[in-house]
Amino acid sequence: DLSTSIAGVTLPNLLLNASGVNCRYENELQQLLDSSAGSLVTKSATLSSRDGNPEPRYAPLAGQIGSINSMGLPNQGYEYYLEYAKKFDYNNAAGKPLFISLAGMSLPDNKAMCEAFRDANLPCVLEINFSCPNLPGKPQLGYDMEAMEAALQVLAPIIGKPFGIKLPPYFDIAHFDQAAAIFNKFDNIAYVTCINSVGNGLAIDWESETALIKPKDGFGGLGGLMVLQTSLANVNAFYRRLNNGKQVIGCGGVTSGKEAFLHILAGASAVQIGTQLQEEGTGVFERVSKELEEIMVAKGYTNVEEFRGKVKTL
Template sequence: MTSTKTRIAGFDFDNCLMNAAGVACMTIAELEAVKDSAAGTFVTKTATLDFRAGNPEPRYQDVPLGSINSMGLPNQGLDYYLDYLLELQEREPSRTFFLSLVGMSPEETHTILKKVEASDFQGITELNLSCPNVPGKPQIAYDFETTERILKEVFAYFTKPLGIKLPPYFDIVHFDQAAAVFNQFPLAFVNCVNSIGNGLYIEDESVVIRPKNGFGGIGGQYIKPTALANVHAFYQRLNPEIQIIGTGGVLTGRDAFEHILCGASMVQVGTTLHKEGVAAFERITAELKAIMEEKGYESLEDFRGKLQYIEE
C-alpha cells in the first residue's frame, strides 16, 4: 500500500504535503480549510509580536510561471495564532501543527520565542530567518555571524521543537558555511527555501506590484531548481537529526517527488495553493502516489535522499 506518511521533529503526519507560510494561513478560516484538506498539517502566517498591515496593495501578483510578492509581513499578531493553536490542541489532540514567527528585531524575536516557550503549545515552531530585518542589512540568514549569535541565544532557553525558514543560497561555500553554523544547534529542521528575493516582473511597460518600485520575491516554477539545490545541499551537509522541509516550485506530484528525492521529509506548497486552492493537495498527493506506485516505492523512505549522480 503506497503511503505519503512522514515523520518530522518526532511527530507523525498522514501526508507529507502542507502549505507554505504566507499562503492560505492569514486567518483562522484559511487555516481550518487547510487543516480539513488532504494536507498533512499547516503552518501559520509568520507572526510578529503585534498585528501588521503589511505593504500597500498591489503587493502580490500571479504570473505565468509563478508569482511575485512584496507583502511586508502582514499578520494578525502572535496571540491570534497562538490562541488558535492552543484551542486546536484541545480539539484535535492527535494532530500537530506549525507556528511560524519572526521578530522585527533580535529583541522582539526573543520576546516572541519566550512567550511560546512559556505557553502550553505542543506543536512545532518555525523561526523565519529569511525576512529582511534591519534597513541596510541583509536577510538574517545571509549574515552567518548574526545567525549564529541569535541561535546561540535562542537555544539557551528554548526547549521545544524548533526549525528555521531559510532564503535560497547560491554559492557552494555558502552551503558549507551555513551548515557549519546550523550543525552546532539542536534544530529540528531547516526549510528550504523562501522566495528568491528582489525579482522584477513587467507587463507592457509597468511593474506589477507597488512596494519597492516593483521588486519582490519570486515563487513558483521559476524557483524549483534553486529550491531543489538547497534541499539537497543541506541534506548532504547537515547532521542527520536535522531534517529538511522542501519548499519552492511544487506544482505537480513530480515536483514533490523530486523534493523528497533530494532529501526533504516534508513538502510545502505555496504559489500553486494560492492559484488553485486547497484542492491542490489532493491532486498533488494522487500524482505523487502514482509515481511511487509506478516505481515500486511504498513509502517516502524508499527514495528520500537517493538522488542519483552521473558517474565519471
C-alpha cells in the first residue's frame, strides 16, 4: 500500500512528478493522469505566460548522474492552470488529487495568483515555489529568510487552507533552524517540498570545451542522483524540525525504488521524480512503485508508516 495523505488530500500512490517536468501543457498533465503516479503537480506558473530561456536549456549529464537546467520558467501563465484546475475531475477513478505550483516573480504577483485560486474555491492544493534559481537577476526567496517570512505573512492568510512550499536545498544547520522556525509560525503550511535543484552548477563537455546549456553562461540547477544525499538531508532536517503535523515531500535523486525508500526513511510523506521522469517518461512511476513495493515486501513492511522517518543514526 503506497497511499498517503497530504494537505487534506489522499494520494493513491505517494509518487508524483517534480514540478517542472512533464507538466507545462494539458497533454503532459494527461500523461501523468494516465500513468501510475498518485498525483500530479503543474509547472510553476507566473502571472503572464513565458517562453523561458533560449535552448538548449536542459541537458542530462553523462553517466546518468543527473541533469542541469536553466529553463527560465517557461509556462502558460496562471490562468491556464486555473482553467485546468477548474476542469479537473476531482472524482477521477484513480483518486488522484491535483497540486498547482505558483512562482510569482514578485510578492504582488504571488498575491494576485493566490487570490484568484482562493476565489475559485477549488479542491486543488497550492505549492508555492520559493526556489526558482534560473531567473537572471532574481535572488530566490528561499535564501532570504526575512523576505520569505514577509511573503508568507501576506500569502498564508489569503490561501486560507492547507498549502505547501517548494524549498531550495539548504547546506547549513543554522539555515534549517531558521527556515523551520519561520514555517512553524504558519498553521496552514501543511508541507514543504525538499528540494528544488541545487542551484547554479556548471556542466562542461570536455571534448568540445563547451558548456552544455546556453542560458546564464552555462550555469543551471542540478538534479538527479548527484543531489540525492543533499535531498535526503533536507527532507530529514525539516522532518525533525517541523511541528503540528507539517509534512515533507521528498524530491531529488530518485531513479529507482531504492532512493524512494530512502526518502521515506528520511521522513518523506510523498516522493517526487524529476530528472528520471524527464529521461524515462511516465513509465517511471510504475517501475519505481513496483521496486519500492518489492523492497517493502523483502523487509517485511506492509505500509510506509512503519518506516517513515525511522532512519537510524549511529
